[in-house]
Amino acid sequence: MRRLINEQLGELLIQRGLINQSQLEKGLAAQREKGGLIGEILVELGFAKEEDIAQALTAQYGFPYLPLSNYDINPEVASIIPGRVARQYLLIPIDKIGNNLSIAMSNPLNVHAVEDVRFISGCNVQTFVSTSSDIKRAIEKHYTDKDL
Amino acid sequence: MEYEDEVGVLGEALNQLSSRIRNNMDELKNFGEKTTEINLEIQKRVLVLSSLLQISSLIAMSTKSDETLKLITEKSLLLANSDIAFLLSRDERQGNFTMKAAEGINSGYLLQAGISAKDNLFNKVINQNKPLILDRRNILADILTAPFYEKFRIKNTLAMPVFLRGQVMAILGIGNNKEEFLYAKEDAELLDIFAKQVAIVEENDILMHQVEKLEIKDALTGLYNEAFIATRLQEEIKRAITYRRPCAFVLFNLDNFKEFRQSFGSVQAEAALKKIAVLIKDSVTEVDRVGRTCDDQFAIVLPERNKRQAQEIAGDISKKVSFSYGEEPDSRRKITVSAGVSENPLDGITAQELMDKAREMLGIYKGQCKNSTQV
Numbered sequence A: 001m002r003r004l005i006n007e008q009l010g011e012l013l014i015q016r017g018l019i020n021q022s023q024l025e026k027g028l029a030a031q032r033e034k035g036g037l038i039g040e041i042l043v044e045l046g047f048a049k050e051e052d053i054a055q056a057l058t059a060q061y062g063f064p065y066l067p068l069s070n071y072d073i074n075p076e077v078a079s080i081i082p083g084r085v086a087r088q089y090l091l092i093p094i095d096k097i098g099n100n101l102s103i104a105m106s107n108p109l110n111v112h113a114v115e116d117v118r119f120i121s122g123c124n125v126q127t128f129v130s131t132s133s134d135i136k137r138a139i140e141k142h143y144t145d146k147d148l
Numbered sequence B: 001m002e003y004e005d006e007v008g009v010l011g012e013a014l015n016q017l018s019s020r021i022r023n024n025m026d027e028l029k030n031f032g033e034k035t036t037e038i039n040l041e042i043q044k045r046v047l048v049l050s051s052l053l054q055i056s057s058l059i060a061m062s063t064k065s066d067e068t069l070k071l072i073t074e075k076s077l078l079l080a081n082s083d084i085a086f087l088l089s090r091d092e093r094q095g096n097f098t099m100k101a102a103e104g105i106n107s108g109y110l111l112q113a114g115i116s117a118k119d120n121l122f123n124k125v126i127n128q129n130k131p132l133i134l135d136r137r138n139i140l141a142d143i144l145t146a147p148f149y150e151k152f153r154i155k156n157t158l159a160m161p162v163f164l165r166g167q168v169m170a171i172l173g174i175g176n177n178k179e180e181f182l183y184a185k186e187d188a189e190l191l192d193i194f195a196k197q198v199a200i201v202e203e204n205d206i207l208m209h210q211v212e213k214l215e216i217k218d219a220l221t222g223l224y225n226e227a228f229i230a231t232r233l234q235e236e237i238k239r240a241i242t243y244r245r246p247c248a249f250v251l252f253n254l255d256n257f258k259e260f261r262q263s264f265g266s267v268q269a270e271a272a273l274k275k276i277a278v279l280i281k282d283s284v285t286e287v288d289r290v291g292r293t294c295d296d297q298f299a300i301v302l303p304e305r306n307k308r309q310a311q312e313i314a315g316d317i318s319k320k321v322s323f324s325y326g327e328e329p330d331s332r333r334k335i336t337v338s339a340g341v342s343e344n345p346l347d348g349i350t351a352q353e354l355m356d357k358a359r360e361m362l363g364i365y366k367g368q369c370k371n372s373t374q375v
Helices: A001-016 A021-034 A038-046 A051-061 A083-088 A111-121 A131-141 B002-060 B066-074 B107-112 B122-130 B142-152 B185-214 B226-242 B257-282 B308-325 B351-363
Strands: A090-097 A100-105 A126-130 B086-092 B099-102 B131-136 B156-164 B169-177 B248-253 B289-292 B299-301 B337-344
Touching: A001 A021, A001 A038, A001 A131, A001 B299, A021 A038, A021 A090, A021 A100, A021 B185, A038 A051, A038 A131, A038 B226, A051 A083, A083 A090, A083 A111, A090 A131, A100 A111, A100 B156, A126 B099, A131 B131, B002 B066, B002 B185, B066 B185, B086 B107, B099 B107, B099 B142, B122 B131, B122 B226, B131 B169, B156 B185, B156 B226, B169 B185, B226 B248, B226 B289, B226 B299, B226 B337, B226 B351, B248 B257, B248 B308, B257 B299, B257 B308, B299 B308, B337 B351
Parallel strands: A100 A126
Antiparallel strands: A090 A100, B086 B099, B086 B169, B131 B156, B156 B169, B248 B299, B248 B337, B289 B299
């Protein structure tokens, strides 16, 4: 599954001309060496910007892009998902209308994560794409360290 | 006159003769006493040597270390007219001594006695790596010995350090209340052999524990054991956290397996465990890890699986088990399993949390209904 995401995201970024083949290979080599996620490694290496990756996912798969920095998250909505789950999957609930829960996540292709959110919330889940750093900031703001 | 003289001389000769006989008799008596003493000494030695053999055979049979240590202490009592024998074991970190075994008079009281790290007398034994002897000839300053005499209630003592991997890890000692007593060189030599046996027992114990730790498989089923599963689960959780993936854990409990064992015996119970082990193993992929975590429990570590997927797998396995015993005419032979499922991150971020959660699920479930999967 991880390989699938690697290939999907890597190919996607190449297709969209955001990175080239050799940059992807360097990124994959770095991943083999010290682990981590390919998207974040490419950003770390300076080959791609977080926003580019988020927008590529939007364009390819139709997930709406949501810049979280301008978004006010209702704390009650955030508390639907435990902090440890939000941190591990890098996602955060942003809104709930009726039985529909909207979440922002950096990798909406992580179907296991979406399924888990559906499982604990009991809601239908609508996913938005946001950048990793925006989500990390939102998590830090809405969950304390003790929120496990 | 000559006649009288003759009588006198004769009388004197007789006197001399009888006194010589008396002397000889005395000597003979002394000799006899000495022989008895030597015989006694020989008997004691034989007894000590046979004790050493007895201990060695216990060690060879890897008898429980506590039992062997108790026997060594008991046999040390045979040395040097001892009234007590004791084995103090040392806590490596704190340096305190605790009484591991005590024999002879006051042994019940001695077992309660502890020696703190500040006790100078025993630290002397450790620091000098030499035996400690207190008797008529070997006298130490009161300040050192007074607390010892008070605690142990003896007048003389011989204590040997027990070395393990270059360090003193215990002290084997004997003591008595005889006046004007002296320990012989042989006493120290023999006690030293006992001390070495203590070291062997302790070393064996450490090695046994290490071997146990190194074992990763359950002997009966060939599946992984509980320790390995726990370590593996922790590793998989770490990986899941790094890659933002889930990792699931399933715990299976065989329903009413105690009754099954009672009704059909151990051989059939073991056969059932083996069969179920194969059933579970065949139901998961190569990256999943299956273990037998205790007598009637199995566990699976499912990397990259979330709760829903783990539930499906657990449900399938439960069905397979009941199906494979479905044809049994005797209802007591129809084995079923219950499953508890937990997942990282939903139920926690440590192996312990996931195992606790799965157990909790089984606990809630037990006694309510059989053969279904709880989440």
